Amino acid sequence: MTSSMMGLTTNHALFIENAQKSGELYITQPYELYSDENHEAWRRLYSRMMGSWEQYANPRFQQGISSLCLSPDRVPRLSEVNQFLSPLTGFQAKPVSGYVPAFLFFDCLRNREFPTTITIRPLDSLDYLPEPDIFHDIAGHVPMHTDLAFADALARFGDCAHTAADIVASITDEHEKVRRVVSIFKALARFFWFTVEFGLMRGPGSSLKAYGSGLLSSYGELAHCIESREVQRFPVQLEWIVNQYFEIDHYQPLLFVVDSFEHLFEMVGTLEKWMLDGKLDNVAPGEPQMSEQDVASFLHASEAR
Numbered sequence: 404m405t406s407s408m409m410g411l412t413t414n415h416a417l418f419i420e421n422a423q424k425s426g427e428l429y430i431t432q433p434y435e436l437y438s439d440e441n442h443e444a445w446r447r448l449y450s451r452m453m454g455s456w457e458q459y460a461n462p463r464f465q466q467g468i469s470s471l472c473l474s475p476d477r478v479p480r481l482s483e484v485n486q487f488l489s490p491l492t493g494f495q496a497k498p499v500s501g502y503v504p505a506f507l508f509f510d511c512l513r514n515r516e517f518p519t520t521i522t523i524r525p526l527d528s529l530d531y532l533p534e535p536d537i538f539h540d541i542a543g544h545v546p547m548h549t550d551l552a553f554a555d556a557l558a559r560f561g562d563c564a565h566t567a568a569d570i571v572a573s574i575t576d577e578h579e580k581v582r583r584v585v586s587i588f589k590a591l592a593r594f595f596w597f598t599v600e601f602g603l604m605r606g607p608g609s610s611l612k613a614y615g616s617g618l619l620s621s622y623g624e625l626a627h628c629i630e631s632r633e634v635q636r637f638p639v640q641l642e643w644i645v646n647q648y649f650e651i652d653h654y655q656p657l658l659f660v661v662d663s664f665e666h667l668f669e670m671v672g673t674l675e676k677w678m679l680d681g682k683l684d685n686v687a688p689g690e691p692q693m694s695e696q697d698v699a700s701f702l703h704a705s706e707a708r
């Protein structure tokens with residue numbers, strides 16, 4: 404291996420560029436390519452989060468962190484993470500080379516596989532990154548996958564994409580197919596955003612804690628989401644979140660609170676029922692946008708039915 408291959412830094416990883424060029428989405432984690440700087444980024448990110456997790460993270464997340472036995476000093480090996488994770492809930496972290504088209508992403512969740520980025524942010528931008536990296540995915544998402552109720556909710560959410568593909572398969576008009584896919588996708592993506600990525604949970608006692616991975620992997624936003632008076636926090640309402648647009652490039656001004664992961668699981672069931680009843684066919688416009696690749700992934704799945 405040549406030294407020019409070294410480093411798995413977000414936006415500077417030759418290995419990833421090559422995988423993308425050759426169309427490989429599902430990859431193996433080339434662990435030996437992580438540079439000292441990559442490990443140092445992990446160490447700094449992890450060490451500054453530990454105190455905040457204790458203070459602001461949902462207790463199930465904290466249990467998850469300890470069950471996974473992540474190293475505070477080195478980028479984790481996904482194979483080792485999976486050895487601790489899969490006996491608990493059947494979930495596995497599945498290394499990917501980049502963006503996973505929407506339907507495939509949902510389908511992975513349904514199979515209890517979590518598409519996981521293997522690159523890590525550069526040392527000079529530890530605070531903010533618009534795209535996921537291994538710290539966000541492994542330290543933010545995967546600890547939640549050790550919880551059975553949460554894992555079941557996530558897998559059920561993945562099922563919803565198949566329900567959507569079935570619905571679309573029954574529509575003959577091409578234009579209407581796309582319109583429906585886009586509306587249903589918006590609803591699903593907003594649900595994911597306001598729960599899995601940015602969710603808050605009531606308790607223990609009268610406290611609020613974070614369980615959303617976007618919060619749990621952001622040093623600044625984790626304290627902000629709980630402490631700041633600028634954040635509006637409301638009990639979650641499905642009819643609200645599926646119609647609520649969001650922006651990804653700043654701290655979230657509006658967050659929603661669930662009672663428990665059993666509550667989250669029930670909501671996924673309602674979401675699917677609403678989809679079948681046509682209640683997601685005309686959600687409010689606005690973010691997120693759906694890429695052509697995302698639309699194509701749903702249409703392709705619906706053709707196969």
Ligand SMILES: [Fe+2]
Pocket residue numbers: 535539544600616617
């Ligand atoms: Fe995420």
